[in-house]
Each structure stands twice: as C-alpha cells, then as structure tokens.
Amino acid sequence: xxxxxxxxxxxxxxxxxxxxxxxxxxxxxxxxxxxxxxxxxxxxxxxxxxxxxxxxxxxxxxxxxxxxxxxxxxxxxxxxxxxxxxxxxxxxxxxxxxxxxxxxxxxxxxxxxxxxxxxxxxxxxxxxxxxxxxxxxxxxxxxxxxxxxxxxxxxxxxxxxxxxxxxxxxxxxxxxxxxxxxxxxxxxxxxxxxxxxxxxxxxxxxxxxxxxxxxxxxxxxxxxxxxxxxxxxxxxxxxxxxxxxxxxxxxxxxxxxxxxxxxxxxxxxxxxxxxxxxxxxxxxxxxxxxxxxxxxxxxxxxxxxxxxxxxxxxxxxxxxxxxxxxxxxxxxxxxxxxxxxxxxxxxxxxxxxxxxxxxxxxxxxxxxxxxxxxxxxxxxxxxxxxxxxxxxxxxxxxxxxxxxxxxxx
Amino acid sequence: xxxxxxxxxxxxxxxxxxxxxxxxxxxxxxxxxxxxxxxxxxxxxxxxxxxxxxxxxxxxxxxxxxxxxxxxxxxxxxxxxxxxxxxxxxxxxxxxxxxxxxxxxxxxxxxxxxxxxxxxxxxxxxxxxxxxxxxxxxxxxxxxxxxxxxxxxxxxxxxxxxxxxxxxxxxxxxxxxxxxxxxxxxxxxxxxxxxxxxxxxxxxxxxxxxxxxxxxxxxxxxxxxxxxxxxxxxxxxxxxxxxxxxxxxxxxxxxxxxxxxxxxxxxxxxxxxxxxxxxxxxxxxxxxxxxxxxxxxxxxxxxxxxxxxxxxxxxxxxxxxxxxxxxx
Amino acid sequence: xxxxxxxxxxxxxxxxxxxxxxxxxxxxxxxxxxxxxxxxxxxxxxxxxxxxxxxxxxxxxxxxxxxxxxxxxxxxxxxxxxxxxxxxxxxxxxxxxxxxxxxxxxxxxxxxxxxxxxxxxxxxxxxxxxxxxxxxxxxxxxxxxxxxxxxxxxxxxxxxxxxxxxxxxxxxxxxxxxxxxxxxxxxxxxxxxxxxxxxxxxxxxxxxxxxxxxxxxxxxxxxxxxxxxxxxxxxx
Numbered sequence: 001x002x003x004x005x006x007x008x009x010x011x012x013x014x015x016x017x018x019x020x021x022x023x024x025x026x027x028x029x030x031x032x033x034x035x036x037x038x039x040x041x042x043x044x045x046x047x048x049x050x051x052x053x054x055x056x057x058x059x060x061x062x063x064x065x066x067x068x069x070x071x072x073x074x075x076x077x078x079x080x081x082x083x084x085x086x087x088x089x090x091x092x093x094x095x096x097x098x099x100x101x102x103x104x105x106x107x108x109x110x111x112x113x114x115x116x117x118x119x120x121x122x123x124x125x126x127x128x129x130x131x132x133x134x135x136x137x138x139x140x141x142x143x144x145x146x147x148x149x150x151x152x153x154x155x156x157x158x159x160x161x162x163x164x165x166x167x168x169x170x171x172x173x174x175x176x177x178x179x180x181x182x183x184x185x186x187x188x189x190x191x192x193x194x195x196x197x198x199x200x201x202x203x204x205x206x207x208x209x210x211x212x213x214x215x216x217x218x219x220x221x222x223x224x225x226x227x228x229x230x231x232x233x234x235x236x237x238x239x240x241x242x243x244x245x246x247x248x249x250x251x252x253x254x255x256x257x258x259x260x261x262x263x264x265x266x267x268x269x270x271x272x273x274x275x276x277x278x279x280x281x282x283x284x285x286x287x288x289x290x291x292x293x294x295x296x297x298x299x300x301x302x303x304x305x306x307x308x309x310x311x312x313x314x315x316x317x318x319x320x321x322x323x324x325x326x327x328x329x330x331x332x333x334x335x336x337x338x339x340x341x342x343x344x345x346x347x348x349x350x351x352x353x354x355x356x357x358x359x360x361x362x363x364x365x366x367x368x369x370x371x372x373x374x375x376x377x378x379x380x381x382x383x384x385x386x387x388x389x390x391x392x393x394x395x396x397x398x399x400x401x402x403x404x405x406x407x408x409x
Numbered sequence: 410x411x412x413x414x415x416x417x418x419x420x421x422x423x424x425x426x427x428x429x430x431x432x433x434x435x436x437x438x439x440x441x442x443x444x445x446x447x448x449x450x451x452x453x454x455x456x457x458x459x460x461x462x463x464x465x466x467x468x469x470x471x472x473x474x475x476x477x478x479x480x481x482x483x484x485x486x487x488x489x490x491x492x493x494x495x496x497x498x499x500x501x502x503x504x505x506x507x508x509x510x511x512x513x514x515x516x517x518x519x520x521x522x523x524x525x526x527x528x529x530x531x532x533x534x535x536x537x538x539x540x541x542x543x544x545x546x547x548x549x550x551x552x553x554x555x556x557x558x559x560x561x562x563x564x565x566x567x568x569x570x571x572x573x574x575x576x577x578x579x580x581x582x583x584x585x586x587x588x589x590x591x592x593x594x595x596x597x598x599x600x601x602x603x604x605x606x607x608x609x610x611x612x613x614x615x616x617x618x619x620x621x622x623x624x625x626x627x628x629x630x631x632x633x634x635x636x637x638x639x640x641x642x643x644x645x646x647x648x649x650x651x652x653x654x655x656x657x658x659x660x661x662x663x664x665x666x667x668x669x670x671x672x673x674x675x676x677x678x679x680x681x682x683x684x685x686x687x688x689x690x691x692x693x694x695x696x697x698x699x700x701x702x703x704x705x706x707x708x709x710x711x712x713x714x715x716x717x718x719x720x721x722x723x724x725x726x727x728x729x730x731x732x733x734x735x736x737x
Numbered sequence: 738x739x740x741x742x743x744x745x746x747x748x749x750x751x752x753x754x755x756x757x758x759x760x761x762x763x764x765x766x767x768x769x770x771x772x773x774x775x776x777x778x779x780x781x782x783x784x785x786x787x788x789x790x791x792x793x794x795x796x797x798x799x800x801x802x803x804x805x806x807x808x809x810x811x812x813x814x815x816x817x818x819x820x821x822x823x824x825x826x827x828x829x830x831x832x833x834x835x836x837x838x839x840x841x842x843x844x845x846x847x848x849x850x851x852x853x854x855x856x857x858x859x860x861x862x863x864x865x866x867x868x869x870x871x872x873x874x875x876x877x878x879x880x881x882x883x884x885x886x887x888x889x890x891x892x893x894x895x896x897x898x899x900x901x902x903x904x905x906x907x908x909x910x911x912x913x914x915x916x917x918x919x920x921x922x923x924x925x926x927x928x929x930x931x932x933x934x935x936x937x938x939x940x941x942x943x944x945x946x947x948x949x950x951x952x953x954x955x956x957x958x959x960x961x962x963x964x965x966x967x968x969x970x971x972x973x
Contacts, residue, residue, distance in 0.1 A: 055558060191707065218707040222666060224656050227419035228701035228709075234579075235412050252559065252658055259657055263583045265573055284561050284658055287569065608840065615826050615837050621788055622824035624808030625817070627841035627889065 043349050044087045048109035050120030056097025059280040060122045064329035066318045068119050071333035084344050099125045106133035114353045117336035119329055124148035125193040131159055140362045142332035145325035148197040152382040158362050160379045162328040164297030164388035169273050170201025172390035173295040176406045178209050182239035188217045190245025190253050198273045199244035214238050226257050230264035240268045246275035255284035262288035277393050278324050292395045298374045299389050301327045310373040331372035339364035411578045416702040422586040424694020425593030429648040430671035431686035433641025439617040439681035440637050443537050447544035449668025451514055455646020456659040459510040460560050466502050467493045499567035510650050511643035518642030519635045553661040562653035589651050597687050679730025739764045739924050745794035747784045754780040756948040767925040769935040772945035778928045779821055782895050786818040787811040817891035821898050823882040827871025831862050834870050838888025855884040876907035895926040932969040936960045
C-alpha cells in the first residue's frame, strides 16, 4: 500500500515537472510568436547579446547588456526607426563565461528568426566557439571585450570587435611599466586564453625594450590560495608583478592574488590588463588593491565627445555608472543598428532578416565609420577596431583613475 | 632556508584548514562507512554564516538595515565600535562569529543526517551516496539563490591594522595565518583528547568499530551518529569562516576544491582514522606549498596527487590506516 | 518470571527466522537454547536485546514489556548480551572495552570495584589491560566480552555460543565462570551448539528447530532424551 502511494507521488512529481518544463518552453514560444508584431507598419528585429550575466565575469556582462539595451532603446526612439518602421529588441544569451555553454547559447540566439546581429561575447574563450555558430549562419558578430589577438585571424568575415586587442594592450602595458621606472618583473598568467595571450604580448615587448623577467608562473583560474607564489615573488624581489588574468566574479583570482601579495608583504605593485580594470576588483581586494596598475583599451569615456551623454543616459536608465566594457558594447550595438538602417533603406525592410540581408549587414559594418562613445568606430580588414587606444589606470583611494604618470596617447 | 621555512608556513596554514575539513569526512566514514559528499558544503555554509554574523556584529550598514526591519536588533549599533576597534571586542567578535557559525552548521549537519541519510541507513550504500550528492547540489544552489554567488567577506578593522609577525630573518606570518594555525592546532588537539579520553568520545569510537556491540553497551547509536554529524560540520564551518577571513570572499561553490583536497587528505591519512586525517591535511598543505614553491603552482595538483597515488600503492589503507579487522 | 517470551515472530526481510516461540527464564536459573545452525537461536537473542524487532509477540522482562525497544534501552534494564563472535571493540584497549561495558553507569566507586572484580575473574585480561582487543586470542576475546558484559551489572546475562572456536581447556574455564556468575545471583540464558556441556550445567533447556521450539525440559531430561541425543549429541 505504502509502496503504491510512493509510486503515485513520484508519478505526480514527474508530471508536475514536465508541465513546468513545457510551461517554460511555452513562454519562449510566446515571445517568439509576436516578434513580428500585429502592427503591419513596424517590423521588429532582434539583436542578440552574448556575455556572462548570471555567473562568471558578470561585472563585464551585466553592464554591457544594459549598454546594448540603451543603444536599442535610443534607436527605437529615433527618427530613422520611425521612418523605416523598424523596432529592435534585445535577446539575452547568458554564457556564464563558460566556453562549453557557448554553442548552446549561440544556437539559442540563432534560432531567433528575426536576428540581425550579435553583440558579444566577452571572454575570448567563449567568443571563439560561439563565433563558429554565428559564422556558419552568416550573422554579424561584434565582440565588445574579447581581446585575444588571434580571434580576428580565423577567416571569419562576420567577426568584428570594438575593443583593442592584447597584441596592443600587452606592449602598451610593457611601455607604461618602463615609463614608470620599473626594470624587473614577475610575470604570472591565469591559464585562460586571455591571460596567456596578454602575457605573451607583454613579454615580447618587455624583453624588447630591455626589461627583465625574474620569474614566470602560471596559476589556475579556480585557485584561491597563492601563498607559495607570493613567497616566490618575495624571494625574486621584482619592481612589479604583472598579472595577466581576470578579476572574474566567479573565481576572482586577480583580486585574491592582489590581496595576498600585499598580505604577504610584497611592496612592489601589481599590474594587469583590462581583465582587472573593474570596480569588482577593488571591492574584493579591499584596501590591498591600492596602487594596482592596469591597462585598458580605449580612452576614459568621460573625455570623449560622445561620452558624457552616454554616461548620463546610462545612469538615468540603470541607476549606476557604466563600467568595464559597457561603452564598447554600446558602440557594437550601434554598429549593428546603423547597418540595419542602411540595408533597410537600400534593399527594403523585408530583406533585412534574410540571408542576403544579413550578408549585406556584414558588408556595411565592415565599411562603416561613425562617431562612437569610445572614439570613431570603424574596422580594419581583419575586423579589429581601426581606432585602437590603450590607457593606463591606477587604483587610487579606492577608485580607478587614469595613471597620472603615464601619458595617454 | 628562509624560502623553505616560508613555504612550510604557507603549507601548514592551508593544511590546517584541510585537516579541519578532512576530519568531517573521516568521522562520518568511520561510523557509517559513507562518503559524505555534502560535507564540502558544510565548509561553504559555515563560511556564509560566518559572513552573516561578522557583518551583523561589525558592519554599520548591515546593522542599520537589520535594525530597520527588526528594531530589537538595534542594540548592535552600540556594540559595533567595541567589536571592531578594541582588542577584547575583536576577540569576542571572533569567538561569537566562529561559535555561531560552528553551532548552526553543526545543527544543519544533524538535520541533514536525520532527513537525508538516516532513512537510507539500511539501504544499499550507493543510495546514501547519491542522497549526499543531491544534498550537496541542493545546498550550493540554495545558497546561490538565497544569498548570492560571491560575497565579499568583511575584514575586521582590528585585524586589518595588525602587522605581520616577524619570526626570524625575513620570515613573517600574517596575523590571520597565525590565528588559523593556532586555532587549528587547538581544535585538533581538543578533538583528539575528546575522542580518546571522554566517555562520549569512546562511545563514538566504539560505535565506529561495531555498531551492534555498541548498542548492547547501552550506547544510543543514533545520538552518537548525530554527534558525529555535529562535530564534523562544526569543524568544517570553522575552516569555512577562516577561508572567508583569509581570502576575503566566500562563494557558493567554494567547497569544491578544498573539499576534494580534504577528502584526499582523509584518504591519505587512512580514512576513518582521526589522526590520519589531521596528518593528511597538513601533509597535503605542505606538499602543495613545496610543489608550487619549487616547481610551479601550475603543476601543484599533479605533483600532490602523484605523491598521493604513490603512497596509496605502498600503503593502500593510508598512512595511519590500521590493518582492517574483519568482522565475523 | 524474570523473562517471559510469548509467541515471538522475527523475520529478516521475507525470511521468517523465528515463527512463534514462547519460553520463560526464572530468576537465578541457567537456561539453555540448543539447536542446529539456522534454527533461530541467535535471532532469538538478538530480538531479546533489541537488535532485531519482532513483528509479533511480546517480551516481558522483570515485569516490564520490552518488546521493540532499542538495544540501548534494553541494556538499561540490565538485560545484557555477550554476542556471538565476541564483538569486542578491536581498536580499543582491554581496559577501554571494559569501560564501555559500564557506559550507562555513573557510580564511579562501584565501577572501580567491579573492574577489579572482573580482572580477578579473568587474570589474563589483567596482563593485557593496555593491549588492543583486536590482538587478543579467541579465548581472551571471549573473556573480555564476558567481562565487558559484567561491567553492566546484568540481571540476566545472555550468551551466544561462548564456546565457539575455542580450545577445550578454555571452554572449561568459560563454563566454570558461567557457573560462578550464576552462583553470585546472575540469571543466565545460554545458546550453545555444545549441547552436552551446556545442558550439563543448565537448570532447564529448550530445543529449537527451524524457528520453533520443539522440546523443553530440565537439563537432565533433555540430556536423557532419545531425540536430543541423536540430533545434538552425535549418538546413534
């Protein structure tokens, strides 16, 4: 009797689960259904966003998603949108910084029939496999934060990025360090594709200009204890420690490392790339983050002509200042939006979401130039930003500021 | 020489935490012959509770928020400066943080045993194992949803102002490391005494060696098992709170790696053997430190686990694992 | 009656090990259960001690219904078992094993006294006080198991196959001690395959066969019984 009861309960639970799953699916189906709208006058297009939203490097994902939304909202309110009868919507792809999720997330975005382009992804290791999917379907992909150099050298004509690469960032970091009077370095990367790329680019330039590397180490991203590495750094006694890795909100190696360096009595400052130039790094490393130096592609947006408006609009809509790579995401979204407007104007609204239309979008993006918030937005023949600038920052009084002793180019 | 000693200190501090967690694995295995996969989550939960208590006692903003909803908690506002700035207050705050975290996590351990393991005690061992895995996933996701995936652990002002303790030469120990090391030693020593000398401790040993016979002695087996599921998680919680204090952050999945290392330590020492777990914990910590100091942190786990495999080839029962007496 | 068992049934899963047995033990008696392997003797003792729970029947001990109680609660009532295969705690010393026997007692003074008394009963244990129990010989382990049970101050002492696997000389010592304990006022319920020896010292006995009680009588009656002689004493 008891056994029977249990069986019935289990069966009911299984049924409930099935319904729940079906219901979830139904939700998606619902939003798909009305994408093209009942209103015959407007056509809605989807702009995909791919990045870490719930887990992973969320400091680089959530804000960028908001920036994409901001770009879409502004486009929807524009005269061009009204004249052409076009509206955009953002479709989120949460990759959790996990390369193994990339094909799945990309596949979900591709399944949106009105998809016209993808902003993303952030982590180089995710951008690569997700890009395969977009490439196969001929959809334009513009990464806002993947700085690994070889991404634009894979023969994918649909791939672009608005940020500068580590090929530029690494050498700039080396030059800045030299400028600051450092001569000996300890070089550590976090075993991520990004970290390795940045470390290699840094090392090449650093040795070129005569800098010395006392010790090279490699850690894992999931590491939390660096005490033995700190002991080795102490023994090597360098002028500074170059950490090529991320402050990643799910592993946080960068912040943990900075903290333990200071706790372990290392006086030499830590320096890193854009992977640590984010507020989360300062929060987690605490007072021990003071004096950390980092390079980051682009100029401080507040110094750019379009920057002030972007910052105030962003704050007004989301209640916080943009950070990380948000401005690059904003420019990436606008590159797609502008291309859609142009293709719609020449070939007609109906052709935009067709294979031919998508091909046209890619061509327009490749040739376009417009003033973005990070500077003029245009791409070279590989798809890299034609306007690469790298600035050097410093943690001062608990905030990232432009490093006063390094001139911005 | 200094380099070596410094590495040794690094390793012993980390090893102390491994040992605390390893004890929980070994205690439960000793009594139920079961690998409690959810134990790593006790470490994590303990860290999060420690995070909560420390904020409640020491963070002005947390106290303000809490007092808004629960006015009777507002007395914490007046005690906050005492806790954060004075030495006595700091020690008291640490005791409260660790105490509350240990007790609550211990109670959680008892609850888990009561509802997730006891009903399966007479089922095939695989069932309890799967239940433990489920518990582990449940706890991780519960914390993820209820609290968050990553919390910045507050550093008490008093602790932040302490200077590193110089030993000799250039060797220095961070105050937190010293606190961790000493606390681990005290806890391990106390547990060892408790188990070998007190009546209750002997009852635990008797139960682990022969449950039926222990019952015939008048020992309440269920109470002893519950006690085991209190002590293990409580020690794990202490380690989890230390993790937060040392690294400045607690995450919902922070149990994974220390959990694996601690389990390895328990196996290395001889699973079921308390002193073995302690030895194994320190050994793994030191091995890791030496491997990353002299070779590379990238090869740390490779080296550590290679040594582990070697040891297990020659001593399958672990370092202190005694020859297993077959039950008739 | 000190112990009174009425219509007791116990099963392991679907196997019915005892199928309705009834017997009594009076204060001061030595009572033996004999029977072949698998007759249900050990199950009977395990059920008495609460290690198995019966699904039918009742056990009354010292005027109290103890049916279905947990082992530790039954031990509290001073019904103490020396289990089959001794079941000493192998990783604990002899002294610690004896301590465990006194787990429920708090009268430190008397415990000390009993401890000394047990060691005079079993001088061999005195010599090996600090040795791990797992390293003792079979006979010594049996002595330890009995000593441990005595530390609990039994009213009724049940012994499951105390002679199993022991040399004849040791068996004799064990049985002498059983008799001595009985003289000191401890009631004994004994399970034995060595029927001759066991019935020889018993006041009464029961013969079990496949879960039921086949025969009962005084020790002498059973020893004289034709069937018993054939089945258990190996005589034609």
